[in-house]
Amino acid sequence: MEIDWKNLPFGYMKTDYNVRCYYRDGKWGELEVSSSEHIMLHMAATSLHYGQEAFEGLKAFRGKDGQIRLFRCVDNARRMRTSAAYIQMAAPPVDLFIEAVEKAILYNERFVPPYESGASLYIRPLLIGSGAEVGVKPSKEYLFLVFVTPVGPYFKTGFKPMDVMIIRDSDRAAPLGTGHIKVGGNYAASLPATVQVQQLGYATSLYLDAKEKMYIDECGPANFFGIKEDSYVTPQSRSILPSITNSSLMTLALDMGMTLECRQITVEELETFDEVGECGTAAVITPIGKIFDPQTNRIYTYGDDAGPVSTKLYERLRAIQYGDVPDPHRWISIVE
Ligand code: PLP
Numbered sequence: 192m193e194i195d196w197k198n199l200p201f202g203y204m205k206t207d208y209n210v211r212c213y214y215r216d217g218k219w220g221e222l223e224v225s226s227s228e229h230i231m232l233h234m235a236a237t238s239l240h241y242g243q244e245a246f247e248g249l250k251a252f253r254g255k256d257g258q259i260r261l262f263r264c265v266d267n268a269r270r271m272r273t274s275a276a277y278i279q280m281a282a283p284p285v286d287l288f289i290e291a292v293e294k295a296i297l298y299n300e301r302f303v304p305p306y307e308s309g310a311s312l313y314i315r316p317l318l319i320g321s322g323a324e325v326g327v328k329p330s331k332e333y334l335f336l337v338f339v340t341p342v343g344p345y346f347k348t349g350f351k352p353m354d355v356m357i358i359r360d361s362d363r364a365a366p367l368g369t370g371h372i373k374v375g376g377n378y379a380a381s382l383p384a385t386v387q388v389q390q391l392g393y394a395t396s397l398y399l400d401a402k403e404k405m406y407i408d409e410c411g412p413a414n415f416f417g418i419k420e421d422s423y424v425t426p427q428s429r430s431i432l433p434s435i436t437n438s439s440l441m442t443l444a445l446d447m448g449m450t451l452e453c454r455q456i457t458v459e460e461l462e463t464f465d466e467v468g469e470c471g472t473a474a475v476i477t478p479i480g481k482i483f484d485p486q487t488n489r490i491y492t493y494g495d496d497a498g499p500v501s502t503k504l505y506e507r508l509r510a511i512q513y514g515d516v517p518d519p520h521r522w523i524s525i526v527e
């Protein structure tokens with residue numbers, strides 16, 4: 192079957208292989224390559240009942256030179272370890288994580304989209320408690336798995352502004368909960384809001400801090416940022432995921448001579464930004480055109496086109512990812 196690289200959605204496509212590794216008797220085994228899309232799982236596995244599950248998302252890009260570039264894999268490996276530690280799971284060592292990711296890419300090389308398509312290979316490492324328990328306690332056994340799938344933009348608009356809605360009647364994460372790690376429960380908790388806003392015609396939800404509902408937290412499955420004159424402003428909060436994309440944009444903003452502000456952002460402050468957007472591996476940078484606050488009926492508007500600073504950041508990030516420009520911060524590793 193021919194793949195229509197230019198029109199790929201952000202979704203699952205079957206690829207040839209995935210990579211697996213089992214943790215048993217207190218240690219990780221050998222990496223295994225599988226062509227099955229299915230896993231055998233005990234019906235009492237802790238992942239199924241008590242949410243012992245963490246995942247990652249990262250991307251590989253094919254450059255003009257044909258080489259495959261993997262973006263900041265070591266940071267995803269470390270974040271998976273942080274997620275796992277919090278919910279008491281054994282986690283793959285950084286080297287094992289990277290080896291599994293590289294193997295999954297190479298075994299599926301034909302699915303890495305061509306340079307011209309603007310698409311990429313999305314890599315999804317997954318860690319689950321696989322041991323049977325009925326009492327609430329950590330599993331003694333784990334499965335670490337990596338699958339890949341070629342993807343296009345997460346939001347249909349791509350790099351065009353989308354509209355979002357502030358959410359006040361549900362929370363994706365508790366103030367001292369699991370918002371800062373990448374575990375499945377956060378995404379389950381985000382579903383009521385996601386479905387609600389999409390039914391109203393918004394692309395995604397803008398979450399406020401769960402305790403006071405005063406400050407911006409996150410935007411759908413991505414971090415939030417605002418541009419104010421020459422400042423890049425992004426929320427500081429215990430309950431948002433430390434985004435690797437956001438950290439990259441902060442570095443690029445500094446490179447561009449901008450000032451960085453990581454701090455609380457009140458809802459009222461929204462009207463003072465020149466540009467706002469969301470950022471993440473899947474979302475890359477997606478500019479926000481309008482923010483609707485249902486409590487006040489206010490609509491904050493930022494225009495129908497991406498702003499100049501968001502555009503510059505987007506272009507710089509993409510150029511590094513595809514290898515069009517040098518990689519001064521050593522974010523890229525070549526997979527061969
Ligand atoms: N916030 C949430 C809740 C996410 O799911 C993601 C996606 O991974 C992000 C932020 C962005 O993080 P990253 O840039 O590391 O992909």
Ligand code: COI
Pocket residue numbers: 247248249412471472473474
């Ligand atoms: C990512 O950006 O990699 C994510 O994990 C978002 C996602 C949950 C689709």
